[in-house]
Amino acid sequence: MKSFVIRGLLGVSLLALACSKPAPPQQTIGASKSVKELMAARGLTEADVEAALRTYVPTGKSDDYMIFASGGQSGQVLAIGAPSMRLLKVIGVFTPEPWQGYGYGGGSNAVIEGGNQGTHKITWADVHHPNLSETKGDYDGEFLFVNDKANARVAVVDLKDFTTKQIVPNPLVSSDHGGAFVTPNTDYVIETSQYPAPLGREYVPIDQYKDKYRGLAMFWKFDRAKGRIDVANSWAVELPPYTQDLADAGKLDSDGFVFINSFNTEMAIGGTLEGKPPIESGASQGDMDYLHVIDWKKAEKLVAEGKTSTIKGIRVVSLDTAGKEGVLHLIGEPKSPHGVDVTPDGKEIVVGGKLDTHATVFNFEKIKKLIDGKQYDGKDSYGVPILNFQASIRGQAEIGLGPLHTVYDNKGFAYTSVFIESVVAKWSLKDLKVIEKMPVHYNIGHILAAEGDTVSPDGKYVVAMNKMSMDRFTNVGPLYPQNFQLLDVDGEKMRMLVDMPIGIGEPHYSQMIKVDKLKTTKVYKMGENVYTGQKDPSATLAGQEKIVRNGTTVDVYMTAIRSHFTPDRIEVDEGDTVNLHITSLEQSEDQTHGFTINMYNIDLSLEPGKHENVTFVADMAGVYPMYCTEFCSALHLEMAGYFLVKPKGTTTTAAPAGSASAVPAAASAAPPKK
Ligand code: RUQ
Ligand code: CUA
Secondary structure, rough: HHHHHHHHHHHHHHHHHHHHHHHHHHHHHHHHHHHHHHHHHOOOOOHHHHHHHOOOOOOOOOOOEEEEEEEEOOOOOOEEEEOOEEEEEEEOOOEEHHHHEEOOOOHHHHHOOOOOOOOOOOOOOOEOOOEEEEEOOEEEEEEEEEEOOOOOOEEEEEEOOOOEEEEEEOOOOOOEEEEEEEEEOOEEEEEEEEEOOOOOOOOOOOOHHHHHHHEEEEEEEEOOOOOOOEEEEEEEEEEEOOOOEEEEEEEEHOOOOOEEEEEEOOOOOOOOOOOOOHHHHOOOOEEEEEEEEEEHHHHHHHHHOOOOOOOOOOOOOOOHHHHOOOOOEEEEEEEOOOEEEEOOOOOEEEEEEOOOEEEEEEEHHHHHHHHOOOOOOEEEOOOOOOOOOOEEEEEEOOOOEEEEEEEOOOOEEEEEOOOOOOOEEEEEEOOOOOEEEOOOOOOOEEEEEEEOOOOOOOOEEEEEEEOOOOOOOOOOOOOEEEEEEEOOOOOOOOOOEEEEEEEEEOOEEEEEEEHOOOOOOOOOOEEEEOOOOOOOOOOOOOOOOOOEOOOEEEEEEEEEEEEEEEEOEEEEOOOOOEEEEEEEOOOOOOOEEEEEEEOOOOOEOOOOEEEEEEEOOOOOOOOOOEEOOOOOOOHHHHHHEEEEOOOOOOOOOOOOOOOOOOOOHHHOOOOOOO
16 A cells, blocks of 8 residues: 555656656666666665655755744754745854854944853854744744743844844853743743752852742743843743752643743752762652642733842842742652653643653643642642642653753644654654654654644644764764654654754754745845834935045945945045945845955945944954855946045045945846746
């Protein structure tokens, strides 16, 4: 039956192939014969060919889905088409990204600097979990949020132009992990801490860990109209120092709640050099850890009533208040859990136990009943009520060794990544029985599914995000790429489709959205400042170019169009402050220019219509070519000019300020692209 299907499929596709294009001369013999020869020559099985047919996207066609993947230690986010698994864009987020001119002089500098913590410039991030904005629990394709585990920050990427618009540093904690999850209408972006520390990051000796070290759940208020996190209206809930891990927001039935895993509820603090057990073993003494259940709507009310204290400008519901007012409840959960994933209907919460063989299915209705009836097993040492584990769960699925994360399809199945076993386990939410295990490459971490975190997942595809890639790709030295494996989950059995090496960092989590939900801009409005969304006050149109000197400040109003800059000669005095205002006059799709002044570390990407402002001090005398860095036309190399800096004390002036002559755009010798 199966091979019949495959043969049928091959036949159909070959027919389509034969009909759509004139075959090159060497393929005039029967297509199926040539394909069989090709298969034999390349050592491909029918299953390989079928997988290729399911993922191949012919030239000129685009993918159905887009994956937004964390770029791990690169600090960036990757946009990947699925099912082709072609890399579409590396989005500069926390790290300067020269190909976008991100962090090299223009408006993006302020975004990156806005993310600085303390007194050190932070130019990298440990990106973990990208999350798409939601409306009624469904991805709406407007924004993407990501967290930086290493430096406790959250970034906002605007999907209108796939550009990072904001990085918000959390002043209270120094690491996060449970982020950047959104509530079902994106009222809040949630960021929960990882390693406990004194809130506000001041020094407290570690032997005061239990008293002074804390965890935190941050609720960043999202202002959708502005497309920014509204820091002033954000707030937090103080948590016990239980090393909170992943988190997820409730939806539908469980809307208004947030669930956070924890480990090391023993509060082990290491001390290996002092002969004490490492955190690793200290954290494995107890039998259970705690699932944290936060009623965020209740917390929001307390915040509105002013029942908070303020730390570093952030209103915080104290641990004491959270315990007393029913904002926070704890439930025992199997040891050392990792992922906590709310089911699409919002009725259940699946927790994967790293050191356990189960996925535990908590039931929200049961939890809510215990909370409402104040049926507690007791309280922890911070006065937080504890709910009974057995009374909170529906059951446990026997998954295998090291279940981590769980995603869902549209047919009532859950897919759990099983780290130690290196498999994807498909199981039924109905009876919690494992149906199939698909071996994936070594040590799968996260897993993602098409529209998998919404109230209506699509099924179709699951991606295994694997930590290692031994025996997989050509050796590139001891630092191997990570490996995505695309699985087809539409049929009765899972099918392995394609491997995609990720050569830029450890991509923890990703989300996959239907591309028709994205409403992406093709060109900017003329003179648009992409960080305000408005025409920039210094936007320069054709004929308005000029150089204006004011004391030691020189303002250059500049335009870029195929294939020249106006002005193309700028002469200033050493020590002058230079404000460049550059507008791209292009309005045709994909007609980008770049701009650099050599040696000044200035690098801009001028997409059609974009306006950029750059301020710097001309502190190096000399002659510096400036040129367009994007091969924009046949006369791209000619799209150049000079930035001249007269040494202090020089009197001759080659081109007096203000003398720049505007070259009418129509005089451009370059034909338009296309
Ligand atoms: S975590 S697998 Cu943020 Cu699971 Cu990486
Ligand atoms: Cu503009 Cu090259």
